[in-house]
Amino acid sequence: PIDSTFEENREKVDTHQGHDVWGPVEEPEQLGIHGTHVAVDFDICLADGACLEDCPVDVFEWVDTPGHPESEIKADPANEAQCIDCMLCVDVCPVDAIDVDAG
Ligand code: SF4
Ligand code: F3S
Ligand code: ZN
Numbered sequence: 001p002i003d004s005t006f007e008e009n010r011e012k013v014d015t016h017q018g019h020d021v022w023g024p025v026e027e028p029e030q031l032g033i034h035g036t037h038v039a040v041d042f043d044i045c046l047a048d049g050a051c052l053e054d055c056p057v058d059v060f061e062w063v064d065t066p067g068h069p070e071s072e073i074k075a076d077p078a079n080e081a082q083c084i085d086c087m088l089c090v091d092v093c094p095v096d097a098i099d100v101d102a103g
Helices: 050-054 088-092
Strands: 012-016 019-022 038-041 061-064 073-076 098-100
Touching: 038 073, 050 088, 088 098
Parallel strands: none
Antiparallel strands: 012 019, 038 098, 061 073
16 A cells, blocks of 8 residues: 655655656656645556545646556546545545545
């Protein structure tokens, strides 16, 4: 599962679509964590898609990640500011790739 203490254990190495990217990143095999309030571990995501289907406010968008060993698309928290902390995405992801900091 995603390390929910990533903000202490990882470093911000980039930004993408207005959200933070937490390393280490070594493209294309290692992509790190995208987002902070809604965080998706791209190295765990295997493109199940339940988060995109179930999020009531469409926080997630597919992003292409060719060459990644788990999957060649990932659920990117492109609209994380719209999150209403319902926790559905956290519950439905089969590999626990998502952390939502509901405070
Ligand atoms: Fe969407 Fe709810 Fe997940 Fe927030 S917690 S990203 S609103 S499914
Ligand atoms: Fe990926 Fe989990 Fe969503 S595998 S596509 S983060 S449901
Ligand atoms: Zn991203």
